[in-house]
Amino acid sequence: MTALARIADLAVTYRGAPAPALSGLSLDIEAGEILAIIGESGSGKSTLARALAGLLPERTKVAGDRRWPGLDGGPRAGRDIGYVFQDPGSSLNPVLTIGEQVGEGARRHLGLGRRAAGAEAVRLLARVRLPEPERIAGAYPHQLSGGQRQRVAIAAAIAARPRLLIADEVTSALDVVVQAAIVGLLVELVRADGMTLVFVTHDLALASGIADRVAVMAAGRLVELGPADRVVAAPKAAETAALIAAHIDLATPPLVGEAS
Ligand SMILES: Nc1ncnc2c1ncn2[C@@H]1O[C@H](COP(=O)(O)OP(=O)(O)O)[C@@H](O)[C@H]1O
Ligand SMILES: [Mg+2]
Secondary structure, three states: OOEEEEEEEEEEEOOOOOOOOEEEEEEEEEOOOEEEEEOOOOOOHHHHHHHHHOOOOOOOEEEEEEEOOOOOOOOOOOOOEEEEOOOHHHHOOOOOOHHHHHHHHHHHHHOOOHHHHHHHHHHHHHHOOOOOHHHHHOOOHHHOOHHHHHHHHHHHHOOOOOOEEEEEOOOOOOOHHHHHHHHHHHHHHHHHHOOEEEEEEOOHHHHHHHOOEEEEEEOOEEEEEEEHHHHHHOOOOHHHHHHHHHHHHHHOOOOOOOOO
């Protein structure tokens, strides 16, 4: 396998922060893999995702190496990496139609004119399995449900045909049934197009269900990396074992008569 990205000894310190949010982080991302990044809240998952995508705030200190052997010349801004955020409510523009927003990437990066971009937006909305894509293209974000908005955000993220898709806690705000559908859609899209997926979540079960490999973060460091089934069955890091234990506690119903 060739590495799409090769990160070596990455450290990230936000402006004014007393300590780095990430340090000593080395990681290869293989072309075509689904890599899950898991860890407790505050462990640095989003910082890593943003560092990969070049989306860190201005005046953030970044040290170490980010190379892109799988992308000749490195990622082109806004084009080779698609990013889906946790809250599509904040990433979508409330005053532009869905069709305009989804078509934007195709206009800007694929050189399509207004009409062609509109048609491409409808095609993309159908691809993310939104019913009545023509109608949705003319709608505004507030007219859609949370799950529909997340599908729109995914359509916009793949509009420029990126090689890498980064999904940061994209299902955390959704109910479980919608969660499963969105995760299924992401897997279907990346497999169909040969994209690489970095799937950030605090939900180990969700991660291990779809990922080829799992990277576990704790306190700004990578504490474990391995095949998803191995990491879950035989965790090597104490932090991974703790995440698994926390999940089992939550998933196990109380004994009959024990709960009040
Ligand atoms: N924009 C920011 N400015 C300053 N500190 C930040 C910023 N974003 C995140 N942090 C801090 O960096 C650390 C890692 O955060 P984050 O990467 O968001 O973790 P996660 O995504 O795993 O919850 C946390 O201590 C968080 O408070
Ligand atoms: Mg986060």
